[in-house]
Amino acid sequence: MPIKNVVVNCTDVQRSIEYYTKFLELRLVGEPTPERAVLDAVTATIELRAVGNGRELSTWVGDDLQKGFRHIGFKVDRLDERAAVLKAAGVEFTLDPLDAEGAVRICFFYDPDGTLLEMIQGDLQYAAVLDEHGVARERALGVPQRPRFDHIAITIDDRERTSAYYAEHHGFSFIGTIEQPHDNRGFSIGYLKGGDTVLEVFTYDVDKTSRAPQLDVAGFAYAELDGNPPTGLGQLVSPNGTTVYVDPDGFAFAVGDHRTSPKV
Incomplete structure (x- = not known):
C-alpha cells in the first residue's frame, strides 16, 4: 500500500504552485485556492496548504542526524539539465549533481x-x-516522462522496528539496502516499498537528535498512508482537523484514502 499524499505547508500557495509546476512538472488537480492546492506527481499527490508561520519558526534542520522527516525524492530524467534550470532561477542547493x-x-x-x-x-x-519482486516492480516503472514522486526519507533509530511496523500496518516491504562506506557515522539506507512509493530510512551508528512534528509551520507537514489507524502512537490534530499519528522517530502521518487520486 503506497504513500497516497504528501502535505507541504507553504506561506504562499500560488508561489509554490508556480515552483512545483515549473521545475518539477507537477500538474494541478482541480481548482486551487489561496489556502490549498493539490498537485499530481504521478504516483502520489503533493498537497500545498497555506500557513502563516514561515521557515524561520521551524525546528527542522538540514542535518540527517535529526530523526524524522528528511526530504522528498522525485525520480527524473535529464537530471543535470533540470538542475541547471533550477540554479539559473536562483534556487538554493545543498548538494550539486553527483554520482552516488x-x-x-x-x-x-x-x-x-x-x-x-x-x-x-x-x-x-x-x-x-x-x-x-519488489525491486523488479520498482524497475518496471521505467524512466519517467516527467518527474515522479518516489520517496520520503526519514532518519530512524531502529530499522527492524520501523520495517516491522510499516510492513504490518501499512503493507510496506523491505526491498533492499544501500551502504555508505565512506561516511564515518556508520550511515546505511533501507528501502521500504509500498505500491509504487518508498519510505527511505536512514540509520547511523552515532547519536541522533529528536524533533516533535510541527503541523502549523512552513515545510513538510505529514504524509497520508493507506492502512488502518494505528494504536499506541502519539496523535496530533492538523489545522484542518485531520488526525495525525507520530511514530517513535517523530515521522508524522495520517491514515486513510485521500479523496483526490493522482493521474498517470
Whole structure:
C-alpha cells in the first residue's frame, strides 16, 4: 500500500504552485485556492496548504542526524539539465549533481519555504536485495516522462522496528539496502516499498537528535498512508482537523484514502 499524499505547508500557495509546476512538472488537480492546492506527481499527490508561520519558526534542520522527516525524492530524467534550470532561477542547493552510491545520480535543493527535495536519475543498484519482486516492480516503472514522486526519507533509530511496523500496518516491504562506506557515522539506507512509493530510512551508528512534528509551520507537514489507524502512537490534530499519528522517530502521518487520486 503506497504513500497516497504528501502535505507541504507553504506561506504562499500560488508561489509554490508556480515552483512545483515549473521545475518539477507537477500538474494541478482541480481548482486551487489561496489556502490549498493539490498537485499530481504521478504516483502520489503533493498537497500545498497555506500557513502563516514561515521557515524561520521551524525546528527542522538540514542535518540527517535529526530523526524524522528528511526530504522528498522525485525520480527524473535529464537530471543535470533540470538542475541547471533550477540554479539559473536562483534556487538554493545543498548538494550539486553527483554520482552516488547505488549507481544513481542525485542532487538536493529547497522549495520556496525550505522543504528539502531530491532528484534521482537511474535505477538503484542495491548492496543487498531483500525482496527481488519488489525491486523488479520498482524497475518496471521505467524512466519517467516527467518527474515522479518516489520517496520520503526519514532518519530512524531502529530499522527492524520501523520495517516491522510499516510492513504490518501499512503493507510496506523491505526491498533492499544501500551502504555508505565512506561516511564515518556508520550511515546505511533501507528501502521500504509500498505500491509504487518508498519510505527511505536512514540509520547511523552515532547519536541522533529528536524533533516533535510541527503541523502549523512552513515545510513538510505529514504524509497520508493507506492502512488502518494505528494504536499506541502519539496523535496530533492538523489545522484542518485531520488526525495525525507520530511514530517513535517523530515521522508524522495520517491514515486513510485521500479523496483526490493522482493521474498517470
